[in-house]
Amino acid sequence: MFYRENGQFKTSYRADQQIFAIAQDRWAILVLIAFAALGVPFLADEYLFRAILIPFLILSLAALGVNILVGYCGQISLGSGAFMAVGAYMAYNTYIRVEGMPLIVALLSGGFFATLVGMFFGIPSLRVKGLYLAVATLAAQFFCDWAFLRVGWFTNNNASGSVSVSNLSVLGWNIDTPLQKYWFCLGFLVVFGLLAKNLVRSAIGREWMAIRDMDVAAAVIGIRPVYAKLSAFAVSAFIVGVAGALWGFVHLGAWEPAAFSIDRSFQLLFMVIIGGMGSIMGSFFGAAFIVVLPIFLNQFLPALGALAGVEISTATVAHAEAMIFGALIVWFLIVEPHGLAKLWSIGKQKLRLWPFPH
């Protein structure tokens, strides 16, 4: 009734090919972005910004990058944590080694080096597929863990191997307060989200999807697997690298290789699988699920216990959190193997038929 595209006629190819073909969608997304940029600052407190929203934005960006590789191009990667680490450490090195380096250029250079590393570790994808590729990309993870722990140059020869940055500013605009950090991350996310959405709609995105769906058939119709696979690795690693740099610079402030361990790689892969493979929207759902849910459970369970008059110990909460979280992952995968994004699109579909969905 409210959500129907009846009467919205397209009179040009341009109008037909826009990202959101339905006017309601277009408005909804604009309102959402406007709300995120202008409305949220009035509603959120510091805790919400620094502990939930900023990590959510940065990991959404990372999940977006992983989704391009895993969801769109079908190349399973367990090296995403490594690409994040490369982004963070190389951004750090460009930032401190070059006098007067602008922050954004440093962050992007982190992405650039992640691209190089991503393409290098993407080379095995030309010969191996599926699980075997996942194992091959694990090499990236172990190699980067090793390099950042052992090679002193990367950490500016800090005795402890931990690096830190502070006093960030862009063109005289200081990024200190949680709100400024939030806006900064949101800006990156919007730009990269738009970029990614357009990439996957373009010729190159279609090549990735063709490779994903059947690489032999794709090769037969003239898609070069080398080019398609490596470009997916490059784009993915670039976005993941920038996300890693943001994670280090904006969220943590000081980090060590453990911040980008194998756990992070798994986390990103889970985000993509739970959120929805091959869906930009899914990256956001997945990130929200993985970032917010454990924190929510962690605070909600003691409160629930207090309501029932039971004091739940910290350890019990932590265990229960892991159990409920795990159970929910299984539940979502059984109910909707295509991820939360699919649930979302089913919801939209039903809304179009409302009030009589079938």
Added chain:
Amino acid sequence: MKLRQLALATAVAAAGLSSALLPSVATAQAKDQFFPVLVYRTGAYAPNGVPWANGYVDYLKLTNARGGVNGVKISYEECETGYATDRGVECYERLKGKGATVIQPLATGITFALTEKAPNDKIPLITAGYGRSESQDGGVFKWNFPIAGTYWIAGDIIIQDIAKKNGGFDKLKGKHIALVYHDSPFGKEAIPILQERANTHGFKLSLLPVTAPGVEQKSTWLQIRQQRPDYVINWGWGVMNSTLLKEAQATGYPRDKIYGVWWAGAEPDVKDVGEGAKGYNAITMQHGAEPNAAFVKEIMEKVHAKGQGTGPKDEVGSVLYVRGAMSAMFAVEGMRRAQERFGKGKLITGEQMRWGLENLDLPQAKLDALGFKGVMRPISTSCQDHVGSAWGRIHTWNGSKWEFTSDWYQADEMIIKPMVKAAADKYAAEKKLTRRSAADCQS
């Protein structure tokens, strides 16, 4: 379909409940001084994290049972970090919002991350015995307090004990010491001081990193078997320690030639190995297992006897339990000191707490009154020195319990001071900070 509706209903109810409940929890604490407690009761390092947390919380309970600090009661809330930096940061943000005025991160990674955040939030960090060693320099690290010891102090004392056993520093020449360390910022903290000492005394130092969490040490011990170092220093933690001792047993390396850092010198580290760990030494940052200390007895009497104890009774007084209690004591005494200046019986702010910690003065009489007689030495911090006491002892596992086997050692200021200053200056240069002025020290 039914399942889905059920799930939806649960989710809605959960959201509603949490929004109704969370604020009420926060407002209940308005009149007490709020202490956040970052712990890891789960995960790979839980065996060491649990006794620490129990000691910390029990001491806060004891302080309340003693009538608070000049009448101000202490409220606290635990937050589980699982030793992960990002969860630690989340915990920090969560508890900061509830009025935290001092925070103890209990993990090197979290300490590094919070070192960047604390100055902006004006919340002092206590890292009693851990954290970054150069934060001893209060001139640069205004908000960090590694009270009663850093890793450099620990490393220095271990070398002093080895020298003493060999009959003097000159006997160290030509000796070979291997450092087996947890490959993380925590483990690497030991390297600079040992290298400095190696250069001074002419012993050979081999660095043998062990990948976290440290269960895989076969190649490390192969190297040790080949090179036969005279001493092994274990900068390990959690499961790495018991693995190391088992490997030493299997290799036939004498356990009395192994020294552990204080994270590797508690009951959970050696219990599994039992007799096999007999003779294993560890540095203590002042205290060991103290089941007979006055404050431990007081906790048994005033907290555990009333059924309010945290954790099992038989762990009260164990090494890490005492560590937790001592860390809590520093925070409580910092608060008391701040009250002396800013108003007794009042709630204090983070900035006032910082002043209290920077001017912490615990002479022997005061420690005795607090029940810490024989547990530790007097502590006196200042603007330049945030450690306050650079002393330590060595204790040795006799197969069933830890026993002190050395006298007190003081870390060599002549060696550590310049190192701390150089490292702090490097940090300041990287961050474009200037040293605090004399006027700032007075404030």
